Amino acid sequence: MMKRFALVMVLSLATSAHADDVADVWKAKCKSCHGEDGKAKTKMGQKESIVDLSQPAWQQAESDAEIRQVIADGSPKNTRMKAFKDRLTPQQIDALVGYIRTLKGK
Numbered sequence: 001m002m003k004r005f006a007l008v009m010v011l012s013l014a015t016s017a018h019a020d021d022v023a024d025v026w027k028a029k030c031k032s033c034h035g036e037d038g039k040a041k042t043k044m045g046q047k048e049s050i051v052d053l054s055q056p057a058w059q060q061a062e063s064d065a066e067i068r069q070v071i072a073d074g075s076p077k078n079t080r081m082k083a084f085k086d087r088l089t090p091q092q093i094d095a096l097v098g099y100i101r102t103l104k105g106k
């Protein structure tokens, strides 16, 4: 009985930690330029005219692979958008693509 309870606790902790994880990565590594909501209403966002990632039109124009590539390798158009492949795991980059999708229309 206790064993089963412990297992359920571990499982629910593991799943909630996963959801928090990507939001934490966004806050730590992306939010300073892109803002909490991806609209880039930040100093850097204004200075560099960063695109509003929540815009449905942008979301539609970009494939997951394209978004993943910008995060991994940086933007060829603006070096402020750095390559994150040495700082994030492939799993974190995939999770960020998913996270950016959740910003759509917000």
Ligand code: HEC
Residues within 6 Å of the ligand: 026, 029, 030, 031, 032, 033, 034, 044, 048, 049, 050, 051, 053, 067, 070, 071, 075, 076, 077, 078, 080, 081, 082, 084, 096, 100
């Ligand atoms: C130092 C500021 C800065 C940080 C931090 C930053 N970005 Fe960017 N990001 C930019 C700029 C500037 C652009 C615009 C690049 C361009 O016009 O191609 C951009 C563009 C993007 C784009 C859109 C590219 C396109 O083709 O439209 C995505 C997606 C993106 N960033 C994701 C992220 C993610 C995810 C993180 C965190 C891991 C992050 N960025 C962190 C500055 C930043």
